[in-house]
Amino acid sequence: MSKAYERLEKVLEKTMALQTALILFEWDNETLAPEEAGAHTARVIGALSEEYYNMVAGDEMKEAIEACEKEEGLTDVEKAIVKEAKETREQLVCIPAEEYRDNAQLVSEATRVWSKAKKENDFDKFVPTLKKVVDYQKKFASYRAKDGVKLYDSMLDLYEKGFNMELLDQFFDELKEAIVPLIREIKERGKKIENAFLTGDYPEEKQRELAEFLAEYVGFDFNKGVLAVSAHPFTTNLHNHDVRITTHYSDHVDSSLFSVIHEAGHGIYELGIGDDLTQTLVGQGASMGMHESQSRFFENIIGRNAAFWVPLYEKLQSIFPEQLKGVSREQFVEAINKAEPGLIRTEADELTYSLHVLIRYEIEKMIIEEDLDLKKLPEIWADKYEEYLGIRPENASEGVLQDIHWSQGSFGYFPSYALGSAFGAQLYYHMKKEMDFEGLLERGEIGVIREYLRENVHRFGKLKTSREILKDTTGEDFNPKYYIQYLKEKYSRLYDL
Amino acid sequence: MSKAYERLEKVLEKTMALQTALILFEWDNETLAPEEAGAHTARVIGALSEEYYNMVAGDEMKEAIEACEKEEGLTDVEKAIVKEAKETREQLVCIPAEEYRDNAQLVSEATRVWSKAKKENDFDKFVPTLKKVVDYQKKFASYRAKDGVKLYDSMLDLYEKGFNMELLDQFFDELKEAIVPLIREIKERGKKIENAFLTGDYPEEKQRELAEFLAEYVGFDFNKGVLAVSAHPFTTNLHNHDVRITTHYSDHVDSSLFSVIHEAGHGIYELGIGDDLTQTLVGQGASMGMHESQSRFFENIIGRNAAFWVPLYEKLQSIFPEQLKGVSREQFVEAINKAEPGLIRTEADELTYSLHVLIRYEIEKMIIEEDLDLKKLPEIWADKYEEYLGIRPENASEGVLQDIHWSQGSFGYFPSYALGSAFGAQLYYHMKKEMDFEGLLERGEIGVIREYLRENVHRFGKLKTSREILKDTTGEDFNPKYYIQYLKEKYSRLYDL
Incomplete structure (x- = not known):
C-alpha cells in the first residue's frame, strides 16, 4: 500500500x-x-x-x-x-x-x-x-x-448519480401515460378483490414469530443482523457484519409482513457488500434508488409474487389458523396485491405508489425551479391527487404535510422511490431470461435469486453507479419500459382486464 | 465563565x-x-x-x-x-x-x-x-x-480514593474475626431454612413483569431508563437522563429479582446525579465502592428486609400463585436471606459474600506486593476457602478462575465490593436514627429513603470522595463496625442464635 x-x-x-x-x-x-x-x-x-x-x-x-x-x-x-x-x-x-x-x-x-x-x-x-x-x-x-447545471438537477x-430532469421527465411521463388510465380501468371494470381478512386480531407475538421467520426465509442472516421495533420501519448498518432492520406491528397483518420483507431487502443488500469494501467510503449501497430497488424487489417482485406463497402459505395459516380460516392461497395473494387509490404514500399499493412519487417530483420541480409561492402547495397537491388518482385530500395533514422529507431539506429524494421500483423491474425481466424465477420461488429456492443479486448488485457497494449496475447486469442502460410492462402485465392479470 | x-x-x-x-x-x-x-x-x-x-x-x-x-x-x-x-x-x-x-x-x-x-x-x-x-x-x-507509595496502594x-492497605487490613481483619465464627455457628446450631420453592418453573415473561414492577417500585424512572437482558447483569449510563440496567432470567426466581433491585440501585445513583454535573468529568458516582454501596443498599438493606415485603408479598404471590402456594411471607423472607457457604462469589448470600472478597484481597496483596509464584494460586485459593468458608473447590474453574477481573488487569477492584456493603451499613444505622426506616418500608414509602440517599449521596457525583460522603452524612469517617454489627444482628436473629 x-x-x-x-x-x-x-x-x-x-x-x-x-x-x-x-x-x-x-x-x-x-x-x-x-x-x-x-x-x-x-x-x-x-x-x-x-x-x-x-x-x-x-x-x-x-x-x-x-x-x-x-x-x-x-x-x-x-x-x-x-x-x-x-x-x-x-x-x-x-x-x-x-x-x-x-x-x-x-x-x-x-x-x-x-x-x-x-x-x-x-x-x-x-x-x-x-x-x-x-x-x-x-x-x-x-x-x-457546476456551470450550467440546474439546481434541481444538482x-x-x-x-441518484447520473439522473437529471431530462431523464426523469421522460420516465415519469411514460409512467403517467400508462398508469393513470390503468388505474381508471381497474376502478371501472376490474373485478372486486376482498381483503378484509388481512385486518383483525393478529396478536403481536404471532406477528413477531412470522416476521423473524420471513426475514430469515428471504435470507436475512441473524448472525450478522438484528430485528427490532420502531415507530417507522427502517434499516441501518454499522458494517456488513452488523445490519439492523426494524418493523412495527398493527392490526393489519400485511403491513408488518411486507415491511419486514422490504427492510430485509435493504438489509440483504448491506450484508452482501464485499468484505474488501465494508467500513470504507464505498462500502454502502450504490445509491438511494438502487437500495430502494432491492427492498422493493424483495417486498413486491418476490414477496407479493403468487409463486412465493406456494411453499409458505401453509406455514402462514398454521401461525394464524383462526384469522385465515377458509381463506385460500389464491384469495390471500389477490388480497395482498389489491390496488386502490389512497391519499397516503406509505400506505399505497404497488401500482398506485408510483403516482404518489410522480406528484412529489412534479411539485419539487416547481418549488426549486419555478420559485413557486409555497402557500399554494396544498391546492396544487390536492389538484394533482384528484387528476392522477381520482381522490382529493380533505386537509393538509393527509395531503401536502404527510411526508417528513421536505422539513429535512431532502429535495430530490422522492424520485429514488420510483426509480428503485423501475430498476427492480428491469433486473426482474432480465433474470427471467437467465433463470426459472417463479419456479425457484415455488420450490423455495430463493437463495438462487438472492445470490444472483449479491453477485451482480450488492457486492459492488458504491464501486458502480446504479446505471452502471443495470448496464453491466442487463446489457442495457436504464429503461423505464420494464417497470411499465411489469405493472401492466401484473395488474391486467390480477383484475381480469 | x-x-x-x-x-x-x-x-x-x-x-x-x-x-x-x-x-x-x-x-x-x-x-x-x-x-x-x-x-x-x-x-x-x-x-x-x-x-x-x-x-x-x-x-x-x-x-x-x-x-x-x-x-x-x-x-x-x-x-x-x-x-x-x-x-x-x-x-x-x-x-x-x-x-x-x-x-x-x-x-x-x-x-x-x-x-x-x-x-x-x-x-x-x-x-x-x-x-x-x-x-x-x-x-x-x-x-x-508517588514517592514511597506501595504498588497495591496505588x-x-x-x-477507592483515600483507601489503602493499612485501612483495609484493619477492615478485613475485623470482618474475618467476626464473620468466620458466625458462619461456623450458623452451620452448627442455626435453625434450618427452607428455600427450595425459589427454584422451579418461573416463566420468563412473569419474571419480566416482576422485574419491571420492582425496578419502578424502588424508584428506577423508566422515562429516563431502560431495562434489557444480558448474559451478566450490569448498569451503564450515557448521562443522568439515560440510565440502563440489565438482568438475566433463570429458574431461580430470586436471582433475577435481586439482581434487578441491585442494578436499579446503581441506576438510581446515576439518575440522582445533579443536572449541573452530568456529562462532566464529575458527573458519575463517587467511587466503585460508593456505587456498590448503593446497589447493595437497595438489594440487601432494602430488598431483603422483612419490612420491604409487607406491602409487596401479595403482589408477588399474585404473579406466581402456583409457585408460591402455601408459602407465607415469613417463610419467603427467611428463604431469600438464607446463608450458606458456597464456592462462587457472584452466587453468594449477603453474609458469606464478604469472605469471598476478603480472600481475593489477601491474594491480590500477595500477587502484587510479595511477588508470588502464580502457579501456586489454585492451591492458595483452595486453602483459604477451606479455612474461611469450610469448603474447598474441586477445580480451578470453580476456584481461582471464576472471576474475569484479573484477566482485565483490575487488581484492587475487589475490595470495593466489601467496602460498598460496609458504607451501606454505616449509612443505614445513621438513617435509622433520622427516620423510621422499617416503618417507611412497611408503608411502601420507599421514596423517603431514596430521596435521603439522593440528597446526601447521589447528587454530589464525584464532588466528594466516599469518605467525605460518609463523614458529611453520618458525622463519622468510615467505620467498619456498622457492617459487622449489621451482619451479626441480622443473622443471629434469622438463625435464632
Missing part, C-alpha cells in the same frame, strides 16, 4: 468511526433510548458531528486526497475510495461552516415545526420555516452545481 | 462525547449486537479509543488545564472538574503510548485466554498471560505511584 494512501486511510478510519458512532446513536434513539434522553444525548451527537465535519473539512484530509491523486499505483478500489473521499469533502466544504451549522439547526427545528403543523393540520404555520429550508437547499445546490444527482 | 475554563470545557465536551459513544457501543455489544459483529466493530471502537487517548493526552487539554489552574474565579464545580481532568490526564500520560496500546491488546487477548482456561479448567494455561498482565499492572502502578486508590 502506498504511503499516500495509507495516510488517507488513517484519516478515513477516524471519520468512519465517528460516522458509525452517529449511526448507532440514531438506531438507539429510534428503537430503545428512554423518552427524556433526547436533549442530553443531542449534546453528544452535536460534538461528534462537529468532530466529523472538522475531520472531513480539515487539511489532513485535503492533503491526503491530493497526495493520493498524484499516486500511480493505486488499486481500483483505492481509486474509487479517493474519488468518493474527494466528493464527500467537496460537498461539505463548498458550504461555509456557519451556514452548515445554521442549516443543521434549522432542519432540526423544521422537523418539529412540521410535526406540529401536521398534528394541527395547519400548513400556513409550516410555510415560513419551509421557505427557509428551501432557500438553504437552493443555496447549497448552487454551491455544488439535488437529484446527490441521491 | 472564564475564557480559560471555556476552552477546557470545549475539549472536555469532545472527550466526553467519545467516551459516551464508547459506552453505547459496549452496551450495544452486551445486549443486542449480532454474534458476528465483534471483529468489525472492534475497528470502530479502536479508532474512537485512540481519538480519546489523543485528546486527553494532547497539548490542547494540557494547556487548557494549566490555564484553568492559574484562574482565580472558578466555581467549586469548575475547580473539581479541572482537578478531575488533571488526574485523568496524568493517569493516562504517565504511561508511554506504546505500552498503553500493548496493554489494551494484552487485556483483550487475556480475557479470551482466561475464558478458554476456565472452560477447560486449566489454570496453567492462563499463567503466562496472567503473568504479563500482572507485570503491566505493576509497571503502570509504579508510574502512577491500585486501590484508583478504585
